[in-house]
Amino acid sequence: MNLAKAWAAQMDDYVIGLTWSPDGRSLAAASAAGPIGVYDGVTGAKLHELSGHSDGTNAVAFAPAAIGVAGPGSGPLLASGGQDGFVRFWDALGGKQSAEVNAGHGAWVENLQWKPTATDSNSQNPNLKMLAAAAGRKLLFLNPEGSIIHAFKDAPKTLSALAWHPGGGAIAAASFDRVVILDADDFRVQREFAYSGAIETLTWSPDGRWLVAGAQNNAVHLWIPEEDQEFHMSGYETKVRELSFSSDSRWLATGGSRDACVWDCTGAGPEGREPVALPHSTRVSAVAFQHTRDLLATAAIDGEVGFWRLTDGETRVAAVKLTAPPSSLAWSPDDNLLAIGSQKGGVLALRVAN
Amino acid sequence: MPADLRIPVTVLTGFLGAGKTTLLNRVLTERHGRKIAVIENEFGEIGIDNQLVIQADEEIFAMNNGCLCCTVRGDLLRILARLLKRKDKLDGVFIETTGLADPGPVAQTFFTDPEIREAYRLDGIVTVVDARHAAQHLDDGKEAKEQVAFADVILLNKTDLADAAALDRLEARLHRMNPVARIHRTRDCDIAIDKVLNVGGFNLSRATDLDPRFLEPEYPFEWAGLYQLAPGTYDLCIGAHSEGSEKECHHDHGGEDDHDHEGHDHHHGDDNELDIAFLPVALPTDSDYSTQSDAAQPAVTSATAAARDTAVQVFSDWEQSAKPGETITPGTILHRLHLDNGHAHFPVEVAHRGHYMLFTAHDVPTHLYAPGETLVRYIHDQDFRHEHSHDEEIASVGISLAGDLDGKRLNDWIGGLLAKKGQDIFRCKGVLAVRGSDKRMVFQGVHMTFDAKFDQPWGAAPRTNIFVFIGRNLSREELVSGFKSCMVG
Numbered sequence: 001m002n003l004a005k006a007w008a009a010q011m012d013d014y015v016i017g018l019t020w021s022p023d024g025r026s027l028a029a030a031s032a033a034g035p036i037g038v039y040d041g042v043t044g045a046k047l048h049e050l051s052g053h054s055d056g057t058n059a060v061a062f063a064p065a066a067i068g069v070a071g072p073g074s075g076p077l078l079a080s081g082g083q084d085g086f087v088r089f090w091d092a093l094g095g096k097q098s099a100e101v102n103a104g105h106g107a108w109v110e111n112l113q114w115k116p117t118a119t120d121s122n123s124q125n126p127n128l129k130m131l132a133a134a135a136g137r138k139l140l141f142l143n144p145e146g147s148i149i150h151a152f153k154d155a156p157k158t159l160s161a162l163a164w165h166p167g168g169g170a171i172a173a174a175s176f177d178r179v180v181i182l183d184a185d186d187f188r189v190q191r192e193f194a195y196s197g198a199i200e201t202l203t204w205s206p207d208g209r210w211l212v213a214g215a216q217n218n219a220v221h222l223w224i225p226e227e228d229q230e231f232h233m234s235g236y237e238t239k240v241r242e243l244s245f246s247s248d249s250r251w252l253a254t255g256g257s258r259d260a261c262v263w264d265c266t267g268a269g270p271e272g273r274e275p276v277a278l279p280h281s282t283r284v285s286a287v288a289f290q291h292t293r294d295l296l297a298t299a300a301i302d303g304e305v306g307f308w309r310l311t312d313g314e315t316r317v318a319a320v321k322l323t324a325p326p327s328s329l330a331w332s333p334d335d336n337l338l339a340i341g342s343q344k345g346g347v348l349a350l351r352v353a354n
Numbered sequence: 355m356p357a358d359l360r361i362p363v364t365v366l367t368g369f370l371g372a373g374k375t376t377l378l379n380r381v382l383t384e385r386h387g388r389k390i391a392v393i394e395n396e397f398g399e400i401g402i403d404n405q406l407v408i409q410a411d412e413e414i415f416a417m418n419n420g421c422l423c424c425t426v427r428g429d430l431l432r433i434l435a436r437l438l439k440r441k442d443k444l445d446g447v448f449i450e451t452t453g454l455a456d457p458g459p460v461a462q463t464f465f466t467d468p469e470i471r472e473a474y475r476l477d478g479i480v481t482v483v484d485a486r487h488a489a490q491h492l493d494d495g496k497e498a499k500e501q502v503a504f505a506d507v508i509l510l511n512k513t514d515l516a517d518a519a520a521l522d523r524l525e526a527r528l529h530r531m532n533p534v535a536r537i538h539r540t541r542d543c544d545i546a547i548d549k550v551l552n553v554g555g556f557n558l559s560r561a562t563d564l565d566p567r568f569l570e571p572e573y574p575f576e577w578a579g580l581y582q583l584a585p586g587t588y589d590l591c592i593g594a595h596s597e598g599s600e601k602e603c604h605h606d607h608g609g610e611d612d613h614d615h616e617g618h619d620h621h622h623g624d625d626n627e628l629d630i631a632f633l634p635v636a637l638p639t640d641s642d643y644s645t646q647s648d649a650a651q652p653a654v655t656s657a658t659a660a661a662r663d664t665a666v667q668v669f670s671d672w673e674q675s676a677k678p679g680e681t682i683t684p685g686t687i688l689h690r691l692h693l694d695n696g697h698a699h700f701p702v703e704v705a706h707r708g709h710y711m712l713f714t715a716h717d718v719p720t721h722l723y724a725p726g727e728t729l730v731r732y733i734h735d736q737d738f739r740h741e742h743s744h745d746e747e748i749a750s751v752g753i754s755l756a757g758d759l760d761g762k763r764l765n766d767w768i769g770g771l772l773a774k775k776g777q778d779i780f781r782c783k784g785v786l787a788v789r790g791s792d793k794r795m796v797f798q799g800v801h802m803t804f805d806a807k808f809d810q811p812w813g814a815a816p817r818t819n820i821f822v823f824i825g826r827n828l829s830r831e832e833l834v835s836g837f838k839s840c841m842v843g
Contacts, residue, residue, distance in 0.1 A: 012441075013439075013440060013441050014439040014440065014441065016439055032436075032439035032440050032441075033440055033441070033442075055406070056439075056440060058436070106409070107409060108408070108436075110436075136409065137411075157411040157413055157429070158411050158413075158429060158432075160428075160432060176411060176413040176415075176428055176429070177413075177415075196415060196416075197415045197416075197428070198413050198415055198428025198429070198431065198432070200432070216415070216417075216426075216428050216431055216432075216467075217415060217416070217417055218417070237468075238467065238468055238469070239431065239467065283468075327439075343439070344441075345441075
């Protein structure tokens with residue numbers, strides 16, 4: 001396997017979010033202070049710096065390919081949310097804001113998730129182009145023009161995580177003590193699961209079978225909603241904020257400790273199985289499987305980024321050491337570039353040939 | 355020693371209407387220009403523009419396998435982690451809790467999570483108490499009591515709305531529950547900001563601020579009185595008279611300070627024995643100490659302290675028995691007085707004019723009569739009983755012991771103690787001398803969670819350990835003996 005530096009850029013504060021445009025030609029990076037940098041994915045040239053959010057940006061997400069900026073020559077559409085309570089939509093290539101919604105009215109917008117869409121964009125369903133935004137206790141479905149498609153009844157506590165079912169028919173939303181699965185079309189509660197603790201992050205396996213939560217009480221909780229099963233994997237050193245599934249839905253990589261812990265989710269699931277422990281010497285800060293290939297990248301706060309292949313047990317195929325603690329990892333849509341954001345504002349793109 | 359660069363956090367507790375928001379607005383106004391984040395439970399009351407105000411939910415959960423003593427606040431973990439990401443560092447964080455909130459989970463959040471613990475320092479818990487309603491709240495439920503027990507600083511607020519006597523009673527009550535907290539009386543929470551910010555609440559470095567009596571070691575006597583006596587034979591009357599007795603002993607308390615013997619109902623050991631020592635005290639007889647003039651105080655203090663130390667020696671010696679009516683002579687002798695139903699008279703022969711200090715093992719009515727049955731008033735007295743909590747389930751234990759601790763034994767003991775009793779121990783704090791380190795170990799805990807680190811060198815200061823526990827149903831004997839078992843040698 002070959003690793004090479006493609007490009008590097010520097011932002012003025014902690015890189016809190018990284019997102020690739022669906023065509024892989026641009027990368028947006030949000031700094032915790034607020035500004036959002038839009039970079040050329042290939043050269044790293046800074047195309048624009050968007051103002052982001054005045055008190056700090058919390059989340060950025062490029063819309064799927066089917067949803068572009070309206071009008072001729074449309075480019076990729078970027079959504080951002082911040083501590084000012086606003087959700088903003090940006091023409092990333094034009095460097096202009098296209099719409100905004102006051103979603104939180106003072107509450108932080110912490111999670112943005114575009115509804116997954118089929119590649120066929122000819123559907124007349126107006127709810128196809130939909131962004132789910134969580135602001136405090138509110139969950140809103142927004143369209144890219146900045147209007148509210150649906151505002152859900154306030155959750156009892158702050159919504160801490162969102163994850164669309166890969167099919168796009170439902171979204172899972174976590175607030176303290178529970179996870180609900182909400183229908184994307186009629187907005188009703190499909191399922192509700194109790195969880196005793198605070199959830200930091202949610203993810204679905206790509207096949208839609210597993211819903212997984214990383215939690216503050218040093219644990220990972222898994223549900224198979226279709227089979228009414230759930231599993232609790234505890235014993236992590238600290239809270240688990242890092243989750244990533246392999247494209248074949250077999251492996252679930254988790255942070256929360258000095259080892260990245262990878263569970264085998266085939267068949268009956270991870271319970272009773274020994275996880276694969278991928279060793280780091282400091283706390284793992286990000287994990288990311290490739291979208292379609294089989295490489296897993298893991299980052300730890302001492303700056304080490306490891307590349308692993310799990311097919312034959314644990315194999316570290318490469319590693320690099322950065323000078324600043326990595327805060328986020330994002331594979332380009334074609335899996336050829338890994339973008340690494342750092343706590344010190346660095347953005348590094350590595351070319352990965354495997 | 356590098357300075358502690360962590361962001362200081364102040365937790366504000368108090369019942370609804372006590373004045374938390376008033377205090378918060380005051381702090382934010384005075385610290386205008388500083389970057390202070392305020393985490394509050396409801397929006398809308400902060401009157402200062404451009405402040406970072408974040409709404410919190412009370413997401414309380416148990417960190418470790420449902421252990422109730424390790425409950426933390428999930429919302430705070432999330433918000434504090436996000437606030438850390440900005441490189442322009444906060445100057446401070448205020449967390450305002452709801453009126454009925456238990457401060458435990460908030461405080462424990464700063465001990466349990468490594469990321470939060472590395473970046474934030476719990477500076478202090480400030481409890482605002484409404485002078486009008488506090489007594490009622492303290493009687494009604496556990497919330498108000500716990501908020502007092504947790505506090506590093508108590509603002510006795512709205513003093514303009516309560517009368518002086520009620521304020522004194524309330525302050526005394528708060529002090530009994532939590533003798534380590536600094537209590538300030540305020541109107542409209544008007545107080546110098548440095549009294550509530552950067553108080554170093556978990557740091558007992560200003561241990562001299564503590565009530566000295568609270569930290570006194572155990573003494574084998576409960577009461578002492580200082581008398582100025584001329585030569586002659588005095589009558590020492592112990593206990594209240596039985597009915598029909600000729601001489602009334604109990605009608606007069608015999609002192610200026612209204613030493614209220616009858617007010618306590620303590621029965622220790624054998625009611626028909628009382629150990630006493632009657633010690634000469636080296637004080638010049640030409641001054642009038644009874645005026646308690648400021649000028650005379652240092653002399654009295656040092657003389658009585660010396661007498662106290664002598665008395666400790668005397669009380670560890672063999673006793674001399676005295677039956678009722680047998681003569682007592684002043685000196686370094688432990689007298690075991692035999693009483694008749696808790697009562698007896700003993701002649702005391704005083705050969706020289708001077709000061710004498712009477713130490714009694716128990717706090718029982720004690721009166722001294724000069725020839726002619728004139729009551730002799732003591733010019734100074736001291737209560738050596740520890741402040742047992744008579745009316746509150748929440749109380750505190752302070753230990754002060756000179757010498758070095760064994761680090762491992764200390765760790766085992768405190769770890770075991772908190773694991774077993776953590777639910778009942780709200781706060782514990784200590785400044786400790788550990789063998790092998792020239793630095794002070796600063797210890798702080800909330801329920802089962804605790805943190806210990808070395809800070810500044812002892813330097814010329816005496817290596818005296820101070821340890822304070824505030825909680826429910828604490829056994830002083832158990833804590834003292836446990837702590838002593840950690841001492842070296």
